[in-house]
Amino acid sequence: MSEPMEELVSGAARDAGGWMGALAVAQVATGADGVIVRWNRAAQELLGYTPHHVVGRHIADLLHPGADRGLGRSLWEAAASGRGVMGTVTAWHAEGHPIELEIWASPLPDRHEDTAAVMVFAADAHAARRIRGSSAVWDGLFARSPVGIAVLDTQLRFLRVNPALERMNGLSESAHVGRRLSQLLPEVNARDMEEAMRTVLESGQPVLDRRRSGRTPAAPHRDRVWSCSYVRVEDPAGRALGVIATLLDITDEQRAQTEAEAGRHRLALLSEASIRIGSSLELESTAQELADLAVPRLADAVTVDVLDSLARGDEPGPGLAAGVGLRRLGKAPLTGSPVITALAPLGRTLVFPAGAPYTQVLAGREPFLLARLDATAIAPLARHTSRPAKLLELGVHSFMMIPLVARDLVLGMATFYRTRPLGPFDSDDSALAAQLAARAAISIDNARLYHREHDTAVTLQRSMLPQHITPPPGIEVAHRYLPASDANEVGGDWYDVLHLPGGKAALLIGDVMGHGIAAAAVMGRLSASVRALARLDLDPQDILAQLEAALEDMTEPMLTTLLYAVVDPATGHCRLTRAGHPPPALINPDGEVRLLHVPPGTPLGVGGTRYTTTDHTFQPGSILVLYTDGLIESRTSDIDERLAELTDALTEPSPSLDAMCDSLLARLVPASADDDIALLIARTPPAKK
Structure with missing residues (x-):
């Protein structure tokens, strides 16, 4: 042992009181x-x-x-x-x-x-x-400590290492002595460690828990992490003799910590996905939400493609294995990425042959992970497209394709690209992407089902409305039906004009207070019942009583509002009965507008109500306006304010009843209606000249 080494070791043992090892x-x-x-x-x-x-x-x-x-x-x-x-x-x-x-x-x-x-x-x-x-204590510490220990001189050259450090580094003590860490282990962050030791030599302050990472001959194919601490050793005069380094292998602890952090990251991302993905029932929005959520926390670029048939509103069909068209509905980031710029734009329909990886992933319903994208990896892909080679030039080094599958239906594909100097995608990333894709797929399928039900409800509703209204002679009518924007709101509004004996006309408008297909079906049954009862020329209150009984016979009865008017065009006499429906408006020939007073009654289906009829006589050329509550109800105004808006709108002159319908809808209904609307306007014969 050299003289400085003897002084350092014996001095350390002496200063420690000789008790450190035994x-x-x-x-x-x-x-x-x-x-x-x-x-x-x-x-x-x-x-x-x-x-x-x-x-x-x-x-x-x-x-x-x-x-x-x-x-x-x-x-x-x-x-x-x-x-x-x-x-x-x-x-x-x-x-x-x-x-x-x-x-x-x-x-x-x-x-x-x-x-x-x-x-x-x-x-x-x-x-x-x-x-x-006894110097045997010092030697005992070196021999038995499971912690790696090294003594280095002021030039940071190894003077002595213990067996534990020999095992960590995979090198004997003789291979260490006289050499610096940067010379001995170039595949660890040696220069950073030497800088820390120089700081200890200069300041005298220990450095604790400085991390060394990399590979040593003991494990040349596996990265490891060590916690290192450095303490300056001095002679009695306070002069630096060197540094004692202690090393503890914390690879497993670090890996467990990293995995725990990754687990928390995955849970946070999935939690956010449950909130952000599917916030609307729109295919485009849902696809874009998936892309936006994954960038940059999982990938550097993401595209989301949905079956072209689905994007067109059709049902997803068979034939995936024989080639399929996909429409790009999601893409992130939208700007600033050369990779995204090189990929097909939003709205483009992409068609892939049967042997292409895209088609195979859709047909097999299994993720495709290409951890390392290089010239060898893209060779099989180059048979179908030159795109992978372009992506490789732009720095993409890893990517994966995840099918969108919900309720046993293949709906599309999400593709994830990584360009940053991070590790490649691994099985954990693929599993996380699959969970995100599954959430998006459910939302996309919900949007598909929503649109299908919406279209079905609207079709059923329109089919049950009168297709061609021919009013009795002398009465002019115009009508409109406007479905709501939300599928859950479609269904229950209807109107009709019926011929009665003696040249009279029945004008009616109703609103089943349920929604969707069920409400449309109830509306159809009530409409047919009214037509049958009207032919018997019953009084309006009797017709409402019969409809009440018909609702009680239904398996799932729904409340219904109804306004029934019988008009005699020859005399202008009108009999009005309403069951919980908004009041009709009357426009006199001189332009005066007022709401007619008719006892409101209760909606059909409540039971126990005796309806009354109110008689009015209209001047020749008067206009009667019937409507459902969708025209006047608003989330931001009370009903009285909206009725005032209605009467104010009716004071504006219109060249025709059709123009009046359009003017009312344009003024009172926002672009996206919350409820469906039925509107029926009738004019009695003008005065004879």
């Missing part, structure tokens, strides 16, 4: 305020206290009850502010007896504060005295 050494760490923050197993064995009993207490509280606590606090304060202290103290064992300890306390920089913490080593003083001065 004794149980308690390690106690305190914060800047003297409160214990770490208590190792050796400390528990030495003094009998578990960490639960001492962590959070001041270190001076462990002294003998009869000892001078002020002295203990002074020793700790000296250790916190100086270069360290040694001494003998009498502590109090957990079993209730004194124990004499030799201590060595050294200041350590607190990584979270500017103040100094303290590391205290302690051992049984009687045992320490028996072996003080």
